[in-house]
Amino acid sequence: MERLELKYGCNPNQGQASISIDEGTLPLKVLNGKPGYINLLDALNGWQLVASLKQATGLASAASFKHVSPAGAAVGLALNENERRMYFIDEKQTLSELASAYVRARGADRMSSFGDFISLSDTCDLSTAKRIKSEVSDGVIAPSYTEEALAVLKQKKGGAYTILCIDPSYAPPLLEERSVYGITFTQERNTQVLDDSVLQPVVTKQKDISQEDRLNLLVALNTLKYTQSNSVCYAYRGQTIGVGAGQQSRIHCTRLAGEKADLWQLRQTERVLSLPFLPSLSRNDKDNAVECFLRGETEDFSRYFAQPVSALTDEERESLLCSVSGVSLASDAFFPFRDNIDRAAKSGVSYIVQCGGSVRDDLVIEACDALGIVMIMNGIRLFHH
Incomplete structure (x- = not known):
């Protein structure tokens, strides 16, 4: 040993x-x-x-x-x-x-x-x-x-x-063990390979998925395999942009990950990229300043910026986010209700991969069709604890 x-x-x-x-x-x-x-x-x-x-x-x-x-x-x-x-x-x-x-x-x-x-x-x-x-x-x-x-x-x-x-x-x-409260748990480790072969079948009317979008779906799926469940992941441009981990309710996963994805999108807008940071500001202070600015927190920005700056308003946020599209989303288990789809659409989600198996799968598919979203139900659950 x-x-x-x-x-x-x-x-x-x-x-x-x-x-x-x-x-x-x-x-x-x-x-x-x-x-x-x-x-x-x-x-x-x-x-x-x-x-x-x-x-x-x-x-x-x-x-x-x-x-x-x-x-x-x-x-x-x-x-x-x-x-x-x-x-x-x-x-x-x-x-x-x-x-x-x-x-x-x-x-x-x-x-x-x-x-x-x-x-x-x-x-x-x-x-x-x-x-x-x-x-x-x-x-x-x-x-x-x-x-x-x-x-x-x-x-x-x-x-x-x-x-x-x-x-x-x-x-x-092949077998992995862990001890909880003096009791040993044993199971086969998760050897599921998540490559292009798992991006099927497509169950919605919309079918087309580009290679770039397939890459984003693979990034999201592989990330979920090692994320504490319940979990939902948004991906774009070859990276995660929002991870909702360890929530008891799937809609809370979708909301949490969606809020993070929205912040990622907003950080790319000229309104944020042109913020007049003080020259002496550290990278971490810049992160804090951007976070406060995007969340509309009403604090004194003078310690961050070289000139007066007002926080981003809800109306500005909605205006900047309304054109976002092409985001991919993966879920580590099925969506029990269409509310997850509706929330995902607000963050520009156009592609979804999930395992399926809910008694309301038909309603979830119907929601995707109504919103023009492509959805894959691959039958693979990815719980991780």
Whole structure:
């Protein structure tokens, strides 16, 4: 048996924390720092997500995890001009495919990603390491690192930044176990592959799905596989833009994820991109300023902006969002009522994938037809706990 001692468990009062493996050696190595219990949960869930995304799409992938659910996940599509501006990436900066994936994953929900654990599908290069260095995070896991990237990452947190290396060839046993209240649970691990083959059948009158939209559906599905249930995910341009995780009601998942997706869309509008930030403002303060501005919070903006700025009104929000379309949505289980479809449509959803199986499937399909939404019912449930 090989064992790795951790700082502590879920909380500082929970000592004797460790991870271990009964046979062979652990498939990960600590290259720097000392991880905690939650760090490892985030790292191992995140690694599975990015490995699955890379397998499904062939693109470098990244994920930003917080408390065992992704704040964001993405593949390495190049950033357009607006995305560079909203993610604070200078136009002169060259990003590798992996760095683009990381910037997207981190930028999906920047407030939730603060202090995250990062997962990368490919060798961490210097381009990606430089982007990681500029953000507040607890650590990173990747299959390998270039020497230059490792040197940059080891400078974070005064040299205490957690850097993990995972063996990409490691295949866990079919059966997985966990202990709750001294009782051992056993089940087969979820080996469902979520690639292009699961995007069928289409059950609505509208049938057409472009390759770009299929990619977005795969990003959403693979993200849900490693998100605490109930969960719903909105995706666009090769990344998640809203994840609603761990809600007891599916409509609450859809609303929460939809609100985040709306904020992501609004961050790309000129009204936000041209905000007159004070030159001394940190990246995190800019995030806070944008969040307050978009939510219409009536606080004093003088500490953020170089000139007077009024908060975004409800009327302005509705006007800016009314033209949004082409968003993809995935659900980890069936929609029991059409209210989920109606809410999704308000955030520009045009494509949906879910398992189906509700007694009201016909009403859900009817709602999609009325709104011109393409829906797939693939029979695959993706609960994760």
